[in-house]
Amino acid sequence: MKDLKKAEDLRVRLISWYADNARPLPWRETHDPYLIWISEIMLQQTQVATVIPYYLKFSKRFPTIKRLAEASLEEVLALWSGLGYYKRARQVKQSAEQIIKGFDGLIPRVHKDLLSLPGIGKYTAGAILSIAYDLNYPILDGNVMRVLSRVFAMDEVLNAKGVQNKLWSLAEKILPEKKAGMFNQALMELGALICLPSGKKSLCHDCPISKLCEAHQKDLVSQLPKLPEKREKVKIQQVMFLLLEKKGFLILQRPDDVLLKGMWELPGKEISDQPHQEAAYQILKEDFAVDGNPHYLSSLSHSITYRAITCHVYLIHVSGEVKKSLMNRLESRTLEYRWIQRDELQDLPHSSLIDKVMLLLDPVQKDLF
Incomplete structure (x- = not known):
């Protein structure tokens, strides 16, 4: 030196x-x-x-x-x-x-x-x-x-x-x-x-x-130090669903060919410029064969690396023919799924986004699980 x-x-x-x-x-x-x-x-x-x-x-x-x-x-x-x-x-x-x-x-x-x-x-x-x-x-x-x-x-x-x-x-x-x-x-x-x-x-x-x-x-x-320019975050909108029945709520496992493979998440989908209320109804019907009016809970923010996500959370109860239709659609899409109670979530690998949704429910939906 x-x-x-x-x-x-x-x-x-x-x-x-x-x-x-x-x-x-x-x-x-x-x-x-x-x-x-x-x-x-x-x-x-x-x-x-x-x-x-x-x-x-x-x-x-x-x-x-x-x-x-x-x-x-x-x-x-x-x-x-x-x-x-x-x-x-x-x-x-x-x-x-x-x-x-x-x-x-x-x-x-x-x-x-x-x-x-x-x-x-x-x-x-x-x-x-x-x-x-x-x-x-x-x-x-x-x-x-x-x-x-x-x-x-x-x-x-x-x-x-x-x-x-x-x-x-x-x-x-x-x-x-x-x-x-x-x-x-x-x-x-x-x-x-x-x-x-x-x-x-x-x-x-x-x-x-x-x-x-x-x-x-x-x-x-x-x-100092002189830092490289930060990568600009990509803004993403998505809807997410709490599909409820007497056994708990539905979660899906992410496939091996996507980010966060193997993790469990709530059903949902990215949307574009479409109003999220309209998109939620459409996605439920087209992707999950659930025909109904979901209840809007709230929107929350979440980040994954360079993605800034705004997640619009909806809740809907499913039973009888509605649930049967949902199950048939899940089977046809060969998705790994489970119905779980809230306390079972801690034993499954999942994104912290689900934890945020659970906190969102606490003040207003204490009797759901």
Whole structure:
């Protein structure tokens, strides 16, 4: 490095600060590589506060990698329901099976072996090896990129050619010979608590390395890092139905060739510019062979990656010939379906959108289930 003393100061200050200021997070109470791996996967693109209850439930149900490998995919997805990015859950399950078969049930200590597992990239491998095994591997997530780009005043857009390689090189060069895991966590913690994104006010006056930070010295903190343009969200309208009968309400399983495959959802469909009241009546009749006037409950907002969804929720009771017609249509479309009670939902993998609908019902429909 250009300034070896700066690197050493950085290490000492960060590790000392982290020792006094680290949040008491549940995955920091263990050195079990399996649990550290699970926490790192859950934390991808997900806030810490959201992850904590999921991590606790998951680690209680699957305390060992063997238990996870032996579980059904549906059971794993059910525990993941609401956390989003469900591909992560499928890859965790696949990796657990591969670790049992190919690595004697032990999380690999070799970098290339970790990279061979589904869902484990360079960052996750570095986190596992440094935090669980205290091996000297760097990490680079959003928080670390922000810290490094400010400390070294990097004015290039983060997704520009070669920038990621530069950041990885910096992360490796400032890594201490000992306590790599603690140092890596300190970098992430600084980005989470002090060196905040540009839309928030960074707490430079509380930063242990502000005197070493080139962006702070040059008054560039609010301008760095330079981020790529955000992908514009696609706005989607859809109608969704609570089809009720004495056995509960109807849910359908998404097929394998669509987003969120295998997840359970309420019947519904995307609509275009058609008024949602008109579309609801038409979809019920044409797609589900239900001829009736559904009761409009409300509309709610939901997001999936780059999609901003407005969901118009309708309720209708089905029985007798209406239900018979519905069942015939479901069979003809070869859809996987179930009638369930509300308390059964927690044991099935489902989108958090259904949970929002259940909350919508609470104040006005307490006697439905």
